[in-house]
Amino acid sequence: xxxxxxxxxxxxxxxxxxxxxxxxxxxxxxxxxxxxxxxxxxxxxxxxxxxxxxxxxxxxxxxxxxxxxxxxxxxxxxxxxxxxxxxxxxxxxxxxxxxxxxxxxxxxxxxxxxxxxxxxxxxxxxxxxxxxxxxxxxxxxxxxxxxxxxxxxxxxxxxxxxxxxxxxxxxxxxxxxxxxxxxxxxxxxxxxxxxxxxxxxxxxxxxxxxxxxxxxxxxxxxxxxxxxxxxxxxxxxxxxxxxxxxxxxxxxxxxxxxxxxxxxxxxxxxxxxxxxxxxxxxxxxxxxxxxxxxxxxxxxxxxxxxxxxxxxxxxxxxxxxxxxxxxx
Amino acid sequence: xxxxxxxxxxxxxxxxxxxxxxxxxxxxxxxxxxxxxxxxxxxxxxxxxxxxxxxxxxxxxxxxxxxxxxxxxxxxxxxxxxxxxxxxxxxxxxxxxxxxxxxxxxxxxxxxxxxxxxxxxxxxxxxxxxxxxxxxxxxxxxxxxxxxxxxxxxxxxxxxxxxxxxxxxxxxxxxxxxxxxxxxxxxxxxxxxxxxxxxxxxxxxxxxxxxxxxxxxxxxxxxxxxxxxxxxxxxxxxxxxxxxxxxxxxxxxxxxxxxxxxxxxxxxxxxxxxxxxxxxxxxxxxxxxxxxxxxxxxxxxxxxxxxxxxxxxxxxxxxxxxxxxxx
Numbered sequence: 001x002x003x004x005x006x007x008x009x010x011x012x013x014x015x016x017x018x019x020x021x022x023x024x025x026x027x028x029x030x031x032x033x034x035x036x037x038x039x040x041x042x043x044x045x046x047x048x049x050x051x052x053x054x055x056x057x058x059x060x061x062x063x064x065x066x067x068x069x070x071x072x073x074x075x076x077x078x079x080x081x082x083x084x085x086x087x088x089x090x091x092x093x094x095x096x097x098x099x100x101x102x103x104x105x106x107x108x109x110x111x112x113x114x115x116x117x118x119x120x121x122x123x124x125x126x127x128x129x130x131x132x133x134x135x136x137x138x139x140x141x142x143x144x145x146x147x148x149x150x151x152x153x154x155x156x157x158x159x160x161x162x163x164x165x166x167x168x169x170x171x172x173x174x175x176x177x178x179x180x181x182x183x184x185x186x187x188x189x190x191x192x193x194x195x196x197x198x199x200x201x202x203x204x205x206x207x208x209x210x211x212x213x214x215x216x217x218x219x220x221x222x223x224x225x226x227x228x229x230x231x232x233x234x235x236x237x238x239x240x241x242x243x244x245x246x247x248x249x250x251x252x253x254x255x256x257x258x259x260x261x262x263x264x265x266x267x268x269x270x271x272x273x274x275x276x277x278x279x280x281x282x283x284x285x286x287x288x289x290x291x292x293x294x295x296x297x298x299x300x301x302x303x304x305x306x307x308x309x310x311x312x313x314x315x316x317x318x319x320x321x322x323x324x325x326x327x328x
Numbered sequence: 329x330x331x332x333x334x335x336x337x338x339x340x341x342x343x344x345x346x347x348x349x350x351x352x353x354x355x356x357x358x359x360x361x362x363x364x365x366x367x368x369x370x371x372x373x374x375x376x377x378x379x380x381x382x383x384x385x386x387x388x389x390x391x392x393x394x395x396x397x398x399x400x401x402x403x404x405x406x407x408x409x410x411x412x413x414x415x416x417x418x419x420x421x422x423x424x425x426x427x428x429x430x431x432x433x434x435x436x437x438x439x440x441x442x443x444x445x446x447x448x449x450x451x452x453x454x455x456x457x458x459x460x461x462x463x464x465x466x467x468x469x470x471x472x473x474x475x476x477x478x479x480x481x482x483x484x485x486x487x488x489x490x491x492x493x494x495x496x497x498x499x500x501x502x503x504x505x506x507x508x509x510x511x512x513x514x515x516x517x518x519x520x521x522x523x524x525x526x527x528x529x530x531x532x533x534x535x536x537x538x539x540x541x542x543x544x545x546x547x548x549x550x551x552x553x554x555x556x557x558x559x560x561x562x563x564x565x566x567x568x569x570x571x572x573x574x575x576x577x578x579x580x581x582x583x584x585x586x587x588x589x590x591x592x593x594x595x596x597x598x599x600x601x602x603x604x605x606x607x608x609x610x611x612x613x614x615x616x617x618x619x620x621x622x623x624x625x626x627x628x629x630x631x632x633x634x635x636x637x638x639x640x641x642x643x644x645x646x647x648x649x650x651x652x653x654x655x
Contacts (some may be wrong), residue, residue: 026467051468057498062457062491069461072446073396075468078459094450097458105439105447106430107652141653165655 009151009183010040010116010172012307013158014078016187018048022074024162027054028080028117037082038118038177064090064115068098069077069111070169075203076162081117084133084171090115091136093175098167099142116170118212119263121309123175128298130305132262134210137169138238138271144192145238149173151181152234156190164192173211193240196280197249201229204319205249207272209235210257212310216259219315238268246272247280252283255322261310264292287315333551338482340614343605346388346546347615350380350602351627353405356414358406359631360435364581367640369421373435376405378576381601382508383409385549386476386571389557394473396466396580398459400480401436401449402508402575410445417565418634431644432652447552452513453479453486456505460492463501466596467564474560475503476553482513484527496566504556505531505568508543514579515587531568543573544599547608574599 004012018024023124030037032045032055034296045053056063061083066080081087087094098111120132144166148154156174161168198213199220208216213234220230235242237263250256260269273288294308320327336342337465346627376383379402387397399406407417412428420427421435429437429448446462448457459477466473483489484507493619497504497625507527511518519525526537541552549571556567574596578585585593609615 037407052497056492057491059487059491059495061488062460062495065454065457065488065492066461066464066495069398069446069463070465070468072458072462073462073465075465076423078368092451092454096454097449101447103652104429104437105441106428106432106442108429108439109565110655112655210457227557279568 001184004151005155005177005182006073006151006172006181007038007040007177009155010032010158011042012158012183013155013162013298014041014044015047017159017162018044018052023074023076024052024078025052025070025075026078026110026172027056027067029056029082031055035238036080038174040177041080041202049177060089061093065093067113068111071111072101072109076112078114078116078162081115083117083129084119084129085129087115087117087133092165094137094143094169098181099140105140110165113168114158114170115139117148117172118174119171120173121305122173122295123305124300124302125298126300130298132293134171135239135262135267138268141169141196143239144168145171146192146236147209147210147238149234150238153190153196155183156188157192157236160192161184161190166289167180171210173221176211179214184240189238191243192237193237195242196234196243198234199230202233203229203232204257204322205231205246205253206257206259206315206319207233207235207246208291209238210261212259215310215312216315219319222312223316223319226256228323239266241272242276243279246276250276250280250282254283256280256284257287257289257291257315257318257322259291259310259315262295263295264290265295267292272291285321286322288322290320291315291318332555333547336551337545338611343614345611346601347602347605348382348551348623348627349384349388349409349625350605352414352630353380353408354505354602355624355627355631356408356418357404359390360418361409361577361581361636363421363635365635369435370423372401373421373581374579375575375577375581376402378596379543379547379573380405381509381546382506382571384544385546386506386553389391389472389550390476394471394626395620396446396462397478398455398462399447399448399478400452400455401450402449402480403436403438406478407438407440407445407448409534410440410443410616412440412443412445414630414634417421419641420637422638422641423646424638425504425644426637426641430648432444445450455479456483456486456488456492460496460501460503463496463503467499467501472561473502473555476505476506478506478508479573480513481507481509481511481518481527482602484530485521489540491611493531493536493566493568497534497536497647500564502560502564503559503566504553505566507568508573510573510583512588513580515583517587527570528568536566537567538570540570540572542583543571544596544601544604546601546605563618569604
């Protein structure tokens, strides 16, 4: 199996789907001539031409809405946001139009569009460029929200997203684009709503998605050396959410930690913590723990920005806490 | 141009059709107002009375098999001009299961996929990029269609308008932006909140031609929109029209419209698009008083039947709550 980067996996997904279906187009800032701000779309302009790989002006609300209109009329646009931080400019289009036009028309229309780009904390980018916004998109019914953590999943899930008849929010991360992993040469799709158990364990369940999953696995390796066997669940999609896999694991381990790099107040993580507390109440031997970013805008200083985010150490502490292990 | 307008002025069949559609909208809206007063219709209800010439004049120039209409929340008139069934539109205002949006959208969200009527959109100006995206699809597929994107004077200051015009121009999209300037963005006189009072210049920054029309004259609206749509279809370029009009009622049913004078309203009523067309047709012997009365009676009865249909229609079942969230 070839080893490729997360960025190459995303590119392969778009390339294969564009080759398969001429209704698929890509639009966004710097996606064409510049080959993508993070080089995800490298080579696609040369291969598919400017009608299908479209450079837009810096007009997030405008080009996001244009993607939605094109989807409403039958195309399958992929809208690239240079970062999810800029998607805030386009949020009205996504939440008021993409998510609702089907419902408020009594089911007359579908919006088969993908909105993708890097989300979550990066490095040295400070408050306006370094933030995790999944809570806001996951809040709105009518959207699907997908958050891969490996190149293999990134490719399979993006292909599924492009073929889905609904608006899909697809979360990537600046710090994941160079992440390497094995990806099969033959075609495959990964369905939404199926979490992956990345590591089996009996002592505690740790639930994560997107970039922090790598950190969770490092924590699990370290904890294993202390004799603590953690079960690691990678959600892969936030909406739909694979509640079944989470509950089955918690019923086995009786302890649960959620890792979400968004702010803690009304987040995907806090919602899952509530779901587990409610649905696994009789099985829990400890309160559910949430490892989130700190409740502050992202600072520029590196020491401070690392302190603001989930870390291997914070995850380990949370696992020990649900196991009532004394900590120094 | 003058010749073309004269041809329209001489076309008794066309004028009668325009007159009938305007009367349908007028009588339908009066009925909607009455039913709103009786609390049969709830929420926001933005009536089109006074603006009929805009929807009717513009939409009669296009072919809804290949062309599209996208509008904002003052959408009843446009929906009816697109040929949507008055019964299903009234049922939607009632929130009934038989409504065009199954009672999920209400007054502001009338849609008809088959007739290419893409809403009925509630956020001021937010549908302008969506309409532009529909034009992108037409262009991408090398189709022959044109999008008519309607919005009010309130929407023209939203970034979505300016962003859309820029992209429509750089990508040569076949779309006609129509600003229905009814002169008040809710209660605010448009001239108080705009750096220019002639909106037809607004497209110029983006290299898009603009023109101002008298929206109380359905013949002028028809002639100019027809000419512009043909130009767009042939040349694959966006265009822009400001159509000056006037709503006789408040912004929505809850608005008594105290921000304008009775004299101003009466002045506009003297230019009423229906009565003006009627006078012209009487003068040219294209119509008799008797015929007019019969047409009027017909649409009063269509509106009555729409109400009856809505009244007798069932509420959507509670199980429909979770239907159509996702495809």
